[in-house]
Amino acid sequence: MAAGDVFVFDQFFVDVLSKLHDLSSDTIKIAFITDAVTPAVTDADPRWGAGGSTNYSTNEVTPGGNYSTGGETITNVSVTLSSGKGVFDGDNISIAVNGSNPTNARWGIIYNDTDAGKRAIAYFDIGSVFSLASDQFDIQWAASGIIDFDQA
16 A cells, blocks of 8 residues: 555445445545554445444544544535546645644544435545644645546
């Protein structure tokens, strides 16, 4: 894994085919977890909360400063077709330095906050434990989007 890579949970594909996500209108969030757990694409029924087999919210960093419980909302989400690929995209995220921000972020979890089950979509690797209290945290999505779906 490389820092910044986004990995889609296997369960997400089942959830999309079951019409549990509407990525063009649902509220999609990113929350940070500690290094107490390492996400994997094969994690069973991943969620941000109770109801599934894997509850990432139990390992959320302690909220404070510019980081609120449940994380940051990805604004201006869109679903498009580009060069034969389905693309999910949204605005970049920036969390300004604040001495009260969490100091132990290791993984980012992308999840559907509109969904009653708060089903997880994907995760990304921060690379190592990161302090949002001493360094600004910027997520700049790839030019191709947050997630692209290719049949190849």
